[in-house]
Amino acid sequence: MTKNTVRLIPIFALCAFVSMSCGSSPAVRDTPKAENPVRVEADRDTVSDTAQDGSADLHTTTPLSEDKESKSEAKPATDYKVTYKEFPLYLGSSFNPDRINLAFFDHMPSVPYISMAETEYLLEYIYHSTYYPTYELELSEYGSVSTLTRENEYTMEVDSDKDTITYLDYDAFILPPDSIRLIDIMKRNDFNPDGTTNYFQHTDYAYERYGNEITLSLSDYNIDIIGTEEGCFVPLATISDFLCVDNYFSLLFNGESVIILGYDEIINPRGRLYDLGKVYYSAPAGSIPEDLVKFSYNELCLALDNLYGLKDLHGISTFENFFDNTGLKADLLSTDPATVDGAIQELLNVHLDDLHSAYVAPSYYKGYDPDNVPPEGSSTVSFxxxxxxxxxxxxxxxxxxxxxxxxxxxxxxxxxxxxxxxxxxxxxxxxxxxxxxxxxxxxxxxxxxxxxxxxxxxxxxxxxxxxxxxxxxxxxxxxxxxxxxxxxxxxxxxxxxxxxxxxxxxxxxxxxxxxxxxxxxxxxxxxxxxxxxxxxxxxxxxxxxxxxxxxxxxxxxTCCVLHMSTATGSVFQLSGHYQLSFVKNGVFYDIxxxxxxxxxxxxxxxxxxxxxxxxxxxxxx
Missing domain, CATH: 3.90.226.10 (2-enoyl-CoA Hydratase; Chain A, domain 1)
Incomplete structure (x- = not known):
């Protein structure tokens, strides 16, 4: 395998955050571990483009977009047929792609899932290809729980029975391995062989406060984590939203390939497609499958509820409620890609209108439109x-x-x-x-x-x-x-x-x-x-x-930008959850x-x- 060596360093239209300072990791907390964990290795040679059947005791859910009272009428646990497919995996270049294995289940045949074993491979591939050779993950599985453990001993625990993802410390789990701060906005702290640094040097002191343990309850958004005899499977879009976007890349799937998309790698400033953009839009356009539309809506609610940094300032309790109040819900649930993309544009550019959140590019289902001009909100017009x-x-x-x-x-x-x-x-x-x-x-x-x-x-x-x-x-x-x-x-x-x-x-x-x-x-x-x-x-x-x-x-x-995409493939940027602040009398205030x-x-x-x-x-x- 030939890897494309690329460094995902964004030039943001805002104070973008990525943790890239040099030194040892923060002190490690005591991490509970499952008894007798079993190491699971991905057998990449046994998976091909040919469909394979598999079964497991699984549960299903009702989309968040449907009447919440219908949850109790969801069909009982049953065996789902699974199809495995292998796709090209692009990182930084349209040449020499690697390969990635995805799974599709018959109750949601258009929604790509990824096993935790393949997630381990994917993340190590990304970080090893972007100058972080010491980044390591280890997967253990015990019953319904799959656990990824970083080289710094922090964990991400996925439970297919409870439909939960739990981080003992989310910040410590996602930080690059050379960071000396738990969260850090400075990227450039290069050490020379003689121990000197270039341009920047951290002092030997800083104020740091650890965050809370985080448990994402996907069942609250009617999103399935699927357990099989081969381990846990999580939607690819969920992995992108909660393991990738904080380090400024996202995972785009166009039905034919998976693209690891860094900042500003799809459309150039003159409105022309970069090479990865050409790969993305090479897939045929058309209507969006209904199962994917419903899942994408649910995933968008999950991501925005947790990652939109101005949610409280905008008076948003939940985005499900916000979509109802703004009349966007019906359009976001349309199978017409132009309607969905129009709703995404209106959400970001008109309703949020915070000058950081913005529509970037349409779904491949709609196809690239160089003449598209997104609407503008009143704050943007005034600015x-x-x-x-x-x-x-x-x-x-x-x-x-x-x-x-x-x-x-x-x-x-x-x-x-x-x-x-x-x-x-x-x-x-x-x-x-x-x-x-x-x-x-x-x-x-x-x-x-x-x-x-x-x-x-x-x-x-x-x-x-x-x-x-x-x-x-x-x-x-x-x-x-x-x-x-x-x-x-x-x-x-x-x-x-x-x-x-x-x-x-x-x-x-x-x-x-x-x-x-x-x-x-x-x-x-x-x-x-x-x-x-x-x-x-x-x-x-x-x-x-x-x-x-x-x-x-x-x-x-005040918020650092996250670069994201919907499960249906609309590309956008969001005022994220990292809030630039000033401190007065010990209190952190947004700016x-x-x-x-x-x-x-x-x-x-x-x-x-x-x-x-x-x-x-x-x-x-």
């Missing part, structure tokens, strides 16, 4: 109108705003997105032709601290910054404050962390006071367009009391409302008349 207005004003002052500019004794650093690349600035220090935010900050640092520099004030202009990669934002925070920090809460588990770190600004692999701009008078220019990471940075500045905020209230955006400036600039023209703004700053001394 875009203000963004256009502010951009037009800046364009009247600058044909192209410079990243770094000096006006007398005041340096202005401007960027509209947080971007990181794989550029090695230790080997090739940045000049004015840098390629990402870290390079731009390094260049600015060189200019500000150069011999004979007149700079006394540093202004970070985030007035048109709509977010981006969290490492870039973290680097800016660290250079401004000396000791960077962020606070994060997992709303799914109630785990919390406040982490602290340093950045290397002079590229000597040492972390000291010389790496900070904290000796200068620091300012940050913000507006309602300062969203996501463009909102996180000024919120942290505000709580630090080290940076003066100028402008108008920032645009908010969705944005932060207020210390000094309001009501005339938008004064944002970009930098001579006038410099004079205004002098008056604040």
């Amino acid at each position: 875009e109108e203000f963004q256009t207005r502010l951009s037009d004003i800046r364009d009247s002052y600058y044909d192209e705003v410079p990243f770094y500019e000096e006006i007398g004794d005041t340096a202005y650093i401007t960027f509209d997105k947080f971007i990181t690349t794989t550029q090695d600035y230790y080997k090739n220090p940045p000049d004015s032709n840098f390629s990402d935010t870290i390079g731009g900050m390094l260049y600015s640092y060189q200019q500000i601290t150069r011999k004979g520099s007149p700079v006394k004030n540093v202004v970070l202009d985030l007035s048109l910054n709509t977010g981006g990669d969290v490492d870039a934002a973290a680097y800016v925070i660290g250079m401004f404050l000396g000791e960077g920090q962020y606070s994060l809460r997992n709303l799914f588990t109630d785990a919390m962390t406040t982490d602290y770190y340093y950045v290397d600004s002079d590229l000597n692999h040492e972390y000291d006071e010389k790496d900070s701009l904290s000796g200068y008078k620091l300012y940050c220019l913000i507006s309602p367009v300062s969203f996501s990471c463009g909102n996180l940075v000024p919120c942290i500045f505000k709580s630090s009391h080290k940076v003066t905020l100028l402008g108008q209230t920032s645009g908010g955006g 969705d409302k944005g932060t207020d400036p210390d000094y309001v600039i009501s005339n938008l023209n004064n944002f970009y008349d930098r001579q006038k703004l410099t004079n205004y700053i002098h008056g604040l001394y």
